[in-house]
Amino acid sequence: MTFEVQHTDPNSNARAGIIHTDHGVIETPIFMPVGTVASVKSVHQRELKDDVKAQIILGNTYHLYLRPGIDTLERAGGLHKFNGWDKPILTDSGGFQVFSLSENRKLKEEGATFRSHIDGSKHLFTPENVVDIQRTIGADIIMAFDECTPGTADYQYAKKSMELTHRWLERGLKHFDETESKYGYSQTFFPIVQGCVYPDLRKQSAEFIASQNRDGNAIGGLAVGEPTEKMYEMIEVVNEILPKDKPRYLMGVGTPINILEGIERGVDMFDCVMPTRNGRNGMLFTRNGIMNMKNEKWKNDFSPLDESGTSYVDFAYSKAYLRHLFISKEFLAMQIASIHNLAFYLALVTEAREHIQLGDFANWKKGMMEQLGRRL
RNA sequence: GGGCAGUUACCAAAGUGGCCAACUGGGGCUGACUGUAACUCAGCUGUCUUUCGACUUCGGAGGUUCGAAUCCUUCACUGCCCA
Numbered sequence: 001m002t003f004e005v006q007h008t009d010p011n012s013n014a015r016a017g018i019i020h021t022d023h024g025v026i027e028t029p030i031f032m033p034v035g036t037v038a039s040v041k042s043v044h045q046r047e048l049k050d051d052v053k054a055q056i057i058l059g060n061t062y063h064l065y066l067r068p069g070i071d072t073l074e075r076a077g078g079l080h081k082f083n084g085w086d087k088p089i090l091t092d093s094g095g096f097q098v099f100s101l102s103e104n105r106k107l108k109e110e111g112a113t114f115r116s117h118i119d120g121s122k123h124l125f126t127p128e129n130v131v132d133i134q135r136t137i138g139a140d141i142i143m144a145f146d147e148c149t150p151g152t153a154d155y156q157y158a159k160k161s162m163e164l165t166h167r168w169l170e171r172g173l174k175h176f177d178e179t180e181s182k183y184g185y186s187q188t189f190f191p192i193v194q195g196c197v198y199p200d201l202r203k204q205s206a207e208f209i210a211s212q213n214r215d216g217n218a219i220g221g222l223a224v225g226e227p228t229e230k231m232y233e234m235i236e237v238v239n240e241i242l243p244k245d246k247p248r249y250l251m252g253v254g255t256p257i258n259i260l261e262g263i264e265r266g267v268d269m270f271d272c273v274m275p276t277r278n279g280r281n282g283m284l285f286t287r288n289g290i291m292n293m294k295n296e297k298w299k300n301d302f303s304p305l306d307e308s309g310t311s312y313v314d315f316a317y318s319k320a321y322l323r324h325l326f327i328s329k330e331f332l333a334m335q336i337a338s339i340h341n342l343a344f345y346l347a348l349v350t351e352a353r354e355h356i357q358l359g360d361f362a363n364w365k366k367g368m369m370e371q372l373g374r375r376l
Numbered sequence: 377g378g379g380c381a382g383u384u385a386c387c388a389a390a391g392u393g394g395c396c397a398a399c400u401g402g403g404g405c406u407g408a409c410u411g412u413a414a415c416u417c418a419g420c421u422g423u424c425u426u427u428c429g430a431c432u433u434c435g436g437a438g439g440u441u442c443g444a445a446u447c448c449u450u451c452a453c454u455g456c457c458c459a
Contacts, residue, residue: 036412058411096411104413117413148411192411223410252411273412280415281408296405326415327404334415 001140001188001215003028003247003268011362013239013266016353019216019247021140022185023080023088026055028247028268029352031259031345032090034276036060037067038083041276042334043342045084051312052342053350056140057085058271061133062094062125066116070136078138078183090271091139093130095192096252099148099224107147107164127172131179131189138183143218143251144172146192151226158196162205165194173212190249192220197230199237206241217242218249219267223258232261239266256285256348256372260365263352270349275341280334282326285344289374291319293337298323305336311343 007016019026033040033048035057040048048054059079064070068082076082079089097114098105104115111126127145134142146165149158169191176189191209195201209217219238222231235250242248249269250262259270275285282294286306291298298319305322306314313336325333348368355364 034412041412042415060412063412090411092411097413099411101413143411146411218411220411249411254410258410272410273414274410277412277414277416278409281417283409292407294406329415331415 001186003216003245005245007357007359009264009356009361010359012264012365014263014352014356014361015244015266015268016356017247017268019088021088021188023086023140024055026088026269027350027353029259029263029349029356030055030269031349032056032058032269032271033342033345034058034271034273035083035085036273037063038079040338040342042280042331042338043276047339048085048342049087051339053346054087054342056088056090059089059091059137059139060094060097061091061130061137061143062097062114064091064137065094065123065133066118070133073138074136074182078136080138080183088140089138090141091134091137091143092251093134093143093145094125095143095146095148095220098125098146099150109164109167111145111168112147127168128175131172131175135179135182135187138181138185138187140185140187141216142176142187142189144169144189144191146194146220148224149194149196149221151197151222151224151230153196155196155198155201158194158198158201162194162196162201165192166205166208169209169212173214188215190214190216190218192218192251193238193242194221195234196221197226197234199233202234202237203241206238210242214246216247216249216269218251220251222250223253228258231258232265235262235265235267256345257369259345259349260352260369260372263349263356264362264365275345276338279337279341282333282337283341284322284337285341285372286376287344287348287368288371289376291376293319293322293333294326295323305340306344309340309344310347311340313339314343 002020003017005015005017017028033054038059040057073082080086098112106113111124114123130145145168147161149161181187191212191214193205193209195205247268250267252272253270254272282292284291284293287308301319304315305317305319317336322336355361
């Protein structure tokens with residue numbers, strides 16, 4: 001994998017770049033739809049490519065390991081062949097599940113013991129076997145196994161947690177370097193910065209991660225309960241240190257506003273479940289603000305779903321129709337909303353990229369932020 | 377014509393003398409959701425009030441009682457069974 005910064009915004013840290021992988025290029029800044037269990041929920045691959053215009057999607061190590069299992073993925077010839085997505089894939093390591101399934105896991109120096117949320121069976125994830133699993137899944141970008149520290153953690157816990165993540169990183173990297181891709185294309189490994197909301201820890205972590213000299217670096221442990229301002233502050237601290245010639249991936253973020261703030265601070269890659277999950281729950285993101293499609297006010301609004309939208313669904317369906325589908329619990333509601341939201345997210349980062357190239361990103365962002373904050 | 381059962385808020389359905397503005401579902405309204413255990417979750421859903429609280433309700437009318445959705449009388453309507 002290689003990365004090239006093509007343009008840098010004169011008035012901020014925003015940059016436009018391009019990532020080359022064996023499954024094609026990714027133009028940054030980019031938003032990556034989340035496809036946890038080998039599927040971006042309720043969206044076909046064709047819609048993902050042609051309508052949403054996704055360039056890379058995520059998968060999840062924990063979920064894919066439990067089901068369908070690595071044996072099946074290996075027989076399939078890797079995730080790309082299994083789910084029919086021939087563009088780049090990034091897999092999260094299961095570090096987020098260490099956080100979100102905290103009631104069902106135990107952390108040890110060796111790794112994390114999990115109880116499957118599916119059948120209760122016990123499993124051990126280590127920095128090494130998580131690399132092996134991701135080798136088998138065959139993602140283009142694989143993530144380090146970390147502990148995603150809650151945003152509310154106290155300093156002592158955050159420090160201990162970060163140090164454990166660092167030790168795990170060294171083990172993971174060593175194992176990664178000693179193993180090879182299984183399917184003939186190259187894989188790259190991103191380490192993850194932790195350190196919670198504490199600037200000195202973030203700084204220390206960023207320095208440690210930068211010193212590993214990998215093809216790309218990730219910022220984790222944000223948007224997990226801390227105030228949004230703290231998140232922005234941490235991004236600034238970290239990006240001051242992470243190398244400028246490597247892509248920076250802000251994990252799990254976020255709202256459209258979060259993404260613009262991240263781009264302005266030099267982040268290149270984002271992923272988040274919001275466009276799909278919130279979409280399934282009836283929320284639409286548009287450049288003019290958010291809409292709750294279950295609200296009564298759309299009942300007789302037959303105007304296009306989103307006149308400022310770029311997706312097929314934005315003009316194929318009306319607000320009133322989508323509301324009806326949600327109220328009636330029709331599957332199509334979730335499909336339309338997910339496609340719209342993902343297309344909006346992708347259009348947003350594409351537009352950001354264009355304005356970085358034009359050199360007026362900061363100005364464009366200012367206007368966009370005002371619109372995005374509205375509730376429709 | 378006779379017998380039995382029933383009539384509770386938008387719908388369904390508990391409650392059978394005070395703890396009842398009334399359980400619970402559904403429906404409705406509003407909100408939440410950030411590296412997906414999420415087609416999920418939370419609040420509200422008689423009227424007025426920001427809260428406290430006040431007021432009006434359980435088919436209609438009348439009665440018993442300190443007190444009634446709950447007991448009695450009667451009327452209306454619905455369902456089932458027998459002729």
